[in-house]
Amino acid sequence: MIPYTVSRSSTVVQLPADEYPPALKDGCFSPVKQQSFLADKNWTLCVHPQGWVYFYNPSLKVVTDQDIRRPEILAIIEASYAGYPLSDLSEGMEVHLHVQSLKDLQKPQESRDKYSMQTYNLTINHKYCIASSDPLEVTDASALLLGPHRLNRCRRLYWNFLWNHPAHVETPPRAIDDATDALTWFYTDNLISGAKSTVPFSKIECEELSRVIRGLTATSNERSIARTVFLAWLLREVCSYRDAENWGQLTQRESQAARKQKSTPAYTSTQPLSPVAMVVINFIINVLFFGIPHTYRAHVKITSEYRGRLSNVQKTWENYIDRLVREYSHFLLISTVLLSATVGFLAVPDIPEAAQVSATISTFASLGSIIVGVFSIWRHQANTTTADSFTYMHNVQHGPLGLYGHSILLSLPPTLLVWAILTFTLSVVIFVLHGLAETGTWEAASIWAVVGIFIVLLLAVVLALYTFSIIWKFQRRTASMWYRFTSFWTLNTKRKPIPGSDKV
Structure with a gap:
């Protein structure tokens, strides 16, 4: 005989059904004390560790989540399991009863759907840890014939049931x-x-x-x-x-x-770009934006890829935000210093008009870099959840600007900073060269010395920028033009006969 089970606050007490006392002691949860109409119904109130309750009847082998302490609900429960083949349940089996609506139960029996009981009930087999809406599928004989896919589905239903109804049974x-x-x-x-x-x-x-x-x-x-x-x-x-x-x-x-x-990953654009549009975009990215958007485009593509479990998406998204915030913070620092230097330069009296225009452009570029950087940091730091990452990447790939447009916008702070540096440098050069027409020989010599130093530094900066832009890509070593010329000259000299000699 299946043992009768009652739930306590921290333990499960099992009593044989034939030895179950008519009145439970204090500490046992029985609805009979408060609801006299449940007397002789053999229902037990079970408490989930989270605090909510469900009800179990060991005689009927029925489990329900409905509040049978209400007489009308109990009537619905009794009418529901009346047509269910409870007598066919073997030892270790029970039924999780999902109550139909009172409106359906009031219909004549012949007008009800004959499959309604199978649709709204879950049959449990604790012996094989399986559950199904079809009672014939989880019998002892059928359990041994289940395929791997169906067995896994039945096991998932069982563990989901046990997760919600753990108090009336022992751990399998x-x-x-x-x-x-x-x-x-x-x-x-x-x-x-x-x-x-x-x-x-x-x-x-x-x-x-x-x-x-x-x-x-x-x-x-x-226990x-x-x-x-x-x-x-x-x-x-x-x-x-x-x-x-x-x-x-x-x-x-x-x-x-x-x-x-x-x-x-499948990167498909909802609106493919035309060749003319691609030419314009490449010009903007490679010329006006100095190729910086390529870096951000690659970063966004890597972040949007789903690698492994869902937790990796959150980690990748956090790394993406951390990198943007760190880079933008550095750009903000440089832009702020450059803005102060540019404003101080504009305060110098008698600077040429061209230098003023160039310095003013540098000021606006620095301000733009600061504004976009601050706003981007604020918005990215405020949206760090996994749901935010999915929304972000969906809008990037399917928005009107697309991935190229978004990478261009992301590169605005460093690009504007580069333009600010270039225009500020240009204004300083114009200011220096403007003094050639108004100074003597020694002053002109010093100015040309400054210009020469500037050219040397410019070449060094260009060389450093070029080197660090290609150093991350594998470069095949090729012979220099001088080596090719000398090798060709040496080879031809050895092959050319010497005048007055018999050797060829």
Whole structure:
């Protein structure tokens, strides 16, 4: 006979049904004391660790979430299970009853849908840890014939049921073994696949969960309801992951092809750009913006790629924001210093008009870099959740500007800073050269010396910029023009006969 179970605040007490006393002691949860109409109904009130209640009847093998302490609800429950084949349930089986509406139950029996009971009820088999809306699918005989895919789906339904209704049953014996086996594989996959692992838990999370499971094997946790909830939640996530990965359906080659297809990002533009538009965009990016948008475009593409589990998306998004904030902070510092220098330069009396115009442009460029940088830092730091990252990337790829336009906007702070530096440098050069027409020989010599130093420094800066722009790309070493010329000359000299000599 199935033991009768009542839930306490921290333990589960099991009593044989034939030895169950007519009145429960204090501390046991029974609705009979408050609702006399439940007398002789054999219902037990069970409390979930989170605090809410459900009801279980060991005689009928029925579990319900409805409040049967209300007579009208109890009447609906009784009418619902009246047509269910409860007598066909074997030992270790029960039914989770989802009550139909009172309006449907008031209809004549012949006008009801004959499949309504199967649609609104879940049959549970605790022996094999499976559940299904079809009672015939989870019988002891049918449980051994389930395929891997269907078995996984039935197990997920079972663990989801146990996660919500843990108080009236003991923890299944196989729960700890199944959880340990799943975590061992998840840990192994993290070691093998690294950042591309798609398992639901990271390596650190697997270590923490394994440590918790080892603690649950202690004798003090044998009757813990919270242990049942924890293991049911963990195994439900395992079954959900397996269902998403087509567990038990594909061959090794098909599985690898499916994973490769999932990991390959598809960057499709809803409105392909015309060749003329691409020419204009390339001119803007490579000339007006000095190629800076290419860096931000690559950064956005890497951030938008889904690699492994969902937690990696959050980590990638946080790294993206941290990088933008760090770069923009540096640009803000330089722009602020340059703005102060430009304003001070404009305060110098008798500077040429061309220098004034160039310095004014530098001022506006510095202000633009500061404004865009400050606003971008504020907006990016205020949206750091995973949902914000999905919204952000969707709008980037499907917005009117597209990925190219967004990368151009992201590169505005450094680009405006570069223009501010160039125009400020130009204004200083104009101011220096303006003094040639108004000074003597020594003053002109000093000015030309300054110009010469400026040219040398300019060449050094250009060389450094070019070197550090290509140093990150693998360069095939080629012979210099001088080496090619000398080699060609030496080779021809050796082959040319010497006058007056018989040797060729």
